[in-house]
Amino acid sequence: xTRLKEIICTVGVDLGxxxxxxxxxxxxxxxxxxxxxxxxxxxxxxxxxxxxxxxVDALFRILKEEGYTLRVKGIGIxxxxxxxxxxxxxxxxxxxxxxxxxxxxxxxxxxxLPVAIANDANAAAIxxxxxxxxxxxxxxIMLTLGTGVGSGIVCDGHLLSGKRGLAGELGHVTFPFASDxxxxxxxxxxxxxxxxxxxxxxxxxxxxxxxxxxxxxxxPGGKLSxxxxxxxxxxxxxxxxxxxxxxxxxxxxxxxxxxALTDPEAIILFGGVANPEExxxxxxxxxxxxxxLAIYRGRxxxxxxxxxxxxxxxxxxxxxxxHNP
Amino acid sequence: xTRLKEIICTVGVDLGxxxxxxxxxxxxxxxxxxxxxxxxxxxxxxxxxxxxxxxVDALFRILKEEGYTLRVKGIGIxxxxxxxxxxxxxxxxxxxxxxxxxxxxxxxxxxxLPVAIANDANAAAIxxxxxxxxxxxxxxIMLTLGTGVGSGIVCDGHLLSGKRGLAGELGHVTFPFASDxxxxxxxxxxxxxxxxxxxxxxxxxxxxxxxxxxxxxxxPGGKLSxxxxxxxxxxxxxxxxxxxxxxxxxxxxxxxxxxALTDPEAIILFGGVANPEExxxxxxxxxxxxxxLAIYRGRxxxxxxxxxxxxxxxxxxxxxxxHNP
Numbered sequence: 001x002t003r004l005k006e007i008i009c010t011v012g013v014d015l016g017x018x019x020x021x022x023x024x025x026x027x028x029x030x031x032x033x034x035x036x037x038x039x040x041x042x043x044x045x046x047x048x049x050x051x052x053x054x055x056v057d058a059l060f061r062i063l064k065e066e067g068y069t070l071r072v073k074g075i076g077i078x079x080x081x082x083x084x085x086x087x088x089x090x091x092x093x094x095x096x097x098x099x100x101x102x103x104x105x106x107x108x109x110x111x112x113l114p115v116a117i118a119n120d121a122n123a124a125a126i127x128x129x130x131x132x133x134x135x136x137x138x139x140x141i142m143l144t145l146g147t148g149v150g151s152g153i154v155c156d157g158h159l160l161s162g163k164r165g166l167a168g169e170l171g172h173v174t175f176p177f178a179s180d181x182x183x184x185x186x187x188x189x190x191x192x193x194x195x196x197x198x199x200x201x202x203x204x205x206x207x208x209x210x211x212x213x214x215x216x217x218x219x220p221g222g223k224l225s226x227x228x229x230x231x232x233x234x235x236x237x238x239x240x241x242x243x244x245x246x247x248x249x250x251x252x253x254x255x256x257x258x259x260a261l262t263d264p265e266a267i268i269l270f271g272g273v274a275n276p277e278e279x280x281x282x283x284x285x286x287x288x289x290x291x292x293l294a295i296y297r298g299r300x301x302x303x304x305x306x307x308x309x310x311x312x313x314x315x316x317x318x319x320x321x322x323h324n325p
Numbered sequence: 326x327t328r329l330k331e332i333i334c335t336v337g338v339d340l341g342x343x344x345x346x347x348x349x350x351x352x353x354x355x356x357x358x359x360x361x362x363x364x365x366x367x368x369x370x371x372x373x374x375x376x377x378x379x380x381v382d383a384l385f386r387i388l389k390e391e392g393y394t395l396r397v398k399g400i401g402i403x404x405x406x407x408x409x410x411x412x413x414x415x416x417x418x419x420x421x422x423x424x425x426x427x428x429x430x431x432x433x434x435x436x437x438l439p440v441a442i443a444n445d446a447n448a449a450a451i452x453x454x455x456x457x458x459x460x461x462x463x464x465x466i467m468l469t470l471g472t473g474v475g476s477g478i479v480c481d482g483h484l485l486s487g488k489r490g491l492a493g494e495l496g497h498v499t500f501p502f503a504s505d506x507x508x509x510x511x512x513x514x515x516x517x518x519x520x521x522x523x524x525x526x527x528x529x530x531x532x533x534x535x536x537x538x539x540x541x542x543x544x545p546g547g548k549l550s551x552x553x554x555x556x557x558x559x560x561x562x563x564x565x566x567x568x569x570x571x572x573x574x575x576x577x578x579x580x581x582x583x584x585a586l587t588d589p590e591a592i593i594l595f596g597g598v599a600n601p602e603e604x605x606x607x608x609x610x611x612x613x614x615x616x617x618l619a620i621y622r623g624r625x626x627x628x629x630x631x632x633x634x635x636x637x638x639x640x641x642x643x644x645x646x647x648h649n650p
Contacts, residue, residue: 138488139487139488153586153587155480155485155486155487155492156483156485156486156487158481158483160480160481160485160586160587161480161481161588162464162480162481162587162588162589163463163464163588163589163590163624164588164624165588166588166620166621167480167586167587167588168585168586168587168588169585169586169618169620170585170586172585172618173582173585173586174582174616176501176504179501185618185619186619187616187618257498257499260493260494260495260497260498261478261485261492261493261494261495261498261586262478262485262487262492262493263486263487263488263489263490263491263492264487264488265488291499291512293494293497293510293512294510294511295491295494296491299488299489
């Protein structure tokens with residue numbers, strides 16, 4: 001007689017501009033089944049919901065056929081431009097739906113399962129708290145460094161949402177060290193104009209234009225990217241290392257202000273640019289301590305996410321149903 | 326036969342450097358009984374606790390003798406330098422106790438009543454939510470403008486506390502418009518160097534030194550104070566009005582950054598300097614909207630506290646037992 005294998009699990013959905021990835025995630029953060037499909041194939045909201053519901057159902061079926069019993073706690077979705085109060089996606093520029101998309105409610109109707117939805121950075125913060133570097137922490141700020149700088153703020157064990165679900169736009173807090181840089185938002189001085197991938201490239205181009213030092217960044221074999229800078233740091237290129245120092249300095253100065261908001265235990269760095277082989281968290285911490293109010297000095301850690309690579313967004317989404325909205 | 330009058334109430338304690346004020350406060354914010362004593366008469370912690378417990382007991386007795394039945398929900402204390410997690414006062418410079426003072430626990434033992442304790446600015450925020458301008462709001466930021474700039478941040482219906490109870494030091498967030506001003510904290514550029522009473526006097530002295538315009542501020546009959554500036558604004562003095570415009574501009578620019586933290590419904594201005602006859606909330610709102618990220622523009626109100634004068638601190642303290650810690 002074979003014993004039934006029971007899994008307590010959630011479904012994680014990472015809704016991106018190109019791909020939508022779906023995974024069954026168990027309590028330890030393992031993914032016994034996952035799949036993905038092309039987001040752009042479903043410009044009609046209803047079609048997208050139906051495809052997503054089918055995908056979830058197919059994953060359940062696969063596991064049942066393998067002899068598992070599933071206790072599904074709910075579905076969690078990480079996506080851009082989420083209004084977490086309305087559980088909708090609102091005019092995301094890189095998604096096919098320009099009108100308000102009440103995905104939470106629609107998927108709930110299609111699957112009969114409870115659906116939680118949060119913006120990617122907030123989902124990552126919850127994921128970090130559930131499976132990653134912030135496990136056991138009640139107070140931390142997650143900075144996601146990628147195309148932009150996003151953030152998820154957890155204070156007193158609670159992910160801050162705000163009146164319209166728009167809390168935690170720390171990438172658009174402005175700083176004097178960035179006052180000459182125009183942001184995609186139309187303002188000048190936003191943190192992300194220095195610390196997101198495009199900002200780092202901006203810094204590199206400025207340095208290259210004002211020195212004649214040889215550097216692999218001068219001929220990256222195409223358009224210079226943050227990835228090129230990271231690789232050159234590892235290879236020991238002084239120009240790339242200087243770009244990274246400037247980025248770290250900016251992060252440290254920004255974090256010195258952020259700690260006065262929510263008195264966190266740690267700042268957690270996440271995303272493509274936050275690579276411990278390239279970026280120096282200890283340098284960021286030192287700058288932060290230098291600039292911060294005495295009561296916070298020496299008290300706040302700077303850590304890298306331990307949710308690795310492409311799994312992070314999925315794990316973050318999957319952890320949403322485990323926490324209060 | 327006289328009917329017993331039942332009052333559901335809390336005890337509010339406003340612990341200040343000079344006076345400690347105590348009041349019984351009912352659900353509508355009325356104070357049927359209150360008293361006060363000199364804080365400095367009790368340099369020993371135990372003596373202070375005993376005096377405070379006696380004072381509370383005396384107020385209960387007065388109301389009982391007047392025929393009231395009391396249902397006391399607890400005691401709330403507003404004080405400087407509170408560690409809300411430890412429920413203690415930690416080395417407040419203007420209080421007689423230099424060592425850690427576990428007032429919460431000690432008063433609980435002395436009275437048998439549950440005791441909540443919070444720093445003054447946080448107590449004011451809870452008071453505003455219970456009895457004042459923020460009644461019914463779940464998301465707002467309270468800025469207390471006085472000798473310093475304090476703040477209490479309420480997000481998702483919850484007063485932010487942080488890892489060590491030190492969340493919400495918005496008066497010490499730094500800004501480029503204040504970069505030449507040294508703060509009492511030892512750093513430069515803190516918001517309070519412009520928007521607290523001393524900062525306003527600083528601005529006034531700078532203006533007076535660079536113009537020869539006649540102004541009542543040139544001879545305030547003693548050392549110039551923020552009070553003098555406020556009075557001169559009401560009297561129509563152009564120099565004082567310019568000081569106030571500069572203060573409002575600074576507040577607006579700061580609030581433009583703060584809204585990106587917690588997506589509030591309103592900024593609420595409280596404290597001696599925040600007087601609607603002198604300060605223009607609509608000007609602050611316009612500057613804030615000018616500088617803030619588009620998603621917040623036109624969405625956030627700027628309001629004055631409706632808790633008036635000396636009652637505010639007491640009402641704030643009294644409302645603490647009605648909310649989760």
